[in-house]
Amino acid sequence: MKLPRILAISKKQFQTLRHDKRTLALMLIAPILAMVVFGYAFGTGNKHAKVMVINQDCGATAQKIIDHFDTDTLSITYNNDTAAAKQSVRNGNAVAAIIFPPSFTADSHPVGPRPPQGAHLELYLDSTEAQQAPLVSSQIATALQDYAKDQEAVSAFAVDTGYAFPAAKNATFIDSFLPGIMAFAVTLFTILLTLLAFVGERTSGTMDRLRITPVTETEIVLGYELAFGIIAAIQASLMLLVATLAYHVLVVGSIWLAALIVILVAVDAQSLGILLSAAAQREGQAVQFLPIIIFPVFLLSGIFVPLQSLPDWLRPLAYILPPTWGIQGLRDVMLRGWEISQIWPILLVLLSFAIVFSYLSIVGLKRARN
Amino acid sequence: MTDRVVTFHSVRKLYGSFQALSGLSFSINKGELYGLIGPNGAGKTTAIRVLTGLNRHSSGDVTVLGHQPQDPKLRPLLGYMPQETALYQDLSVEENLRFFGKLYDIPAVELNRRVNDLLAFVDLEKWRSHVITELSGGMRHRASLAAALIPKPRLLVLDEPTVGVDPELRANFWQRFSEMQRDGTTILITTHYMDEAMRCDRVGLINHGQLVIEGAPAQLIHDANVSNLEEVFLKLAKREAPQ
Ligand SMILES: Nc1ncnc2c1ncn2[C@@H]1O[C@H](COP(=O)(O)OP(=O)(O)OP(=O)(O)O)[C@@H](O)[C@H]1O
């Protein structure tokens, strides 16, 4: 394996773009366009937000309120340990922890004079789950109201909200959406361009010409991956730039770590594209593969629909899509400010996908020499 | 044995159930300019693809410069001009040449020299920074030949290199081939032009994936008792399948 040959392959990709201005424009503008369009078009209608309920109430009021929660909207797990519950919110295992203190019934049905603050319950919220966090707040408000309607002498309730990720306390839909659309756009365009490039190499006969030279399949694949990794990083930076300037999108964590994830997502998409290109005879056929890739990624990878909302039988499918991991990783980094020590499992998964797919595409290219 | 650059021995190549090569045997000696002729679909391109390692033969033996066709050691020694242009359409002529040159690990200074020399040879100096799509058909062919010559190969394989090239340049091409031959390069060329076949040291006529006849052009004409190579071709390469 020789570096200059790998670099030659990468450089060729950029030279092609220099002469092919239309593709260049598509690559730079389309992801931003996608972000703008989808950013406004989606954003509601989620279910099954995971919440931990810690009911320490000595009376029965808390349970009555809990019974008012819509179990379709919230999927409730009971717990006795407040600290552990908050930890699982911070780990991303639940969107919120709702804590009813021991005095809840007593405070809400005062025998003597009302306590001035009313009855308090504590809400510990992961606001970076920008689609589900508001569900939890509104569910609590509704349940409290419903309960109050049924009862006569009830004191005011108060909700003390705490945030799992204080820096992201005002996260909105676009904040959690940006990582999704970044991973999605990079996946889409990388697969598209890879498919076209490789089918083009084959139909134009340049692949034959490459095979006659000393360049190896490994060098070809690595050269392409280098080029598309760089292109993906440029795309992601542009999207980040527009998102922060135009939408004031929140980026809490390290940009570099986010860039690394985007590059890994691109390499995954790229090697998948090479694999797919083997099945297409012409460019037109290659394009037909796109829907097969796009729809599952669009619907299953967590861009719009949280993974918890997926039916159980579909969820495993989500986990074999590299963008699912990429999106989770990007959200963890950009919104929650997680560091490498926390997201290394995601990096490892993305890297494994890259290694396995690259290996398979190298084997595929070698087998085409028959 | 050592002066044999290419040997084909009873080579068969099947595409599915179709036999594109049906027991092809021929050999090319070192420093020879060998012409492969035959009707459309005779198997010339298939033979070349087997020789260059692009397609694996189904049975028989092939040796090229002492290696199996698929042996990586063969690659730096081989130059190949495919029948189609086979260049990157969105790269300029010069970028194409440099790209392939780098894959042969040619040092930068030497690569510069070769690129300039070859651009002059194929008369595309003025077009060096134009992308391939802006060239005429004949110009693309010339660019493709230049790309095949970049590695200074020991064995040069040219599949119909002069199709669509004007007479003046065609004469230049053949002059270059002769020069390269003098410098020790072995050349395998396919052509449908009999005047070109006449300039080869030896010619192999193939039909239906088999060698029909082989020898020096003058010898073939003499043996067939006709007046030119075209008549040899017409006499021996019948279209209908052999019995
Ligand atoms: N990939 C392929 N799949 C199936 N059949 C093929 C394939 N390539 C070539 N053939 C068949 O093999 C036969 C030989 O083709 P080949 O291209 O070697 O002919 P040729 O002598 O180069 O012809 P021409 O003078 O037209 O270039 C033809 O009948 C052709 O249809």
Ligand SMILES: [Mg+2]
């Ligand atoms: Mg041919």
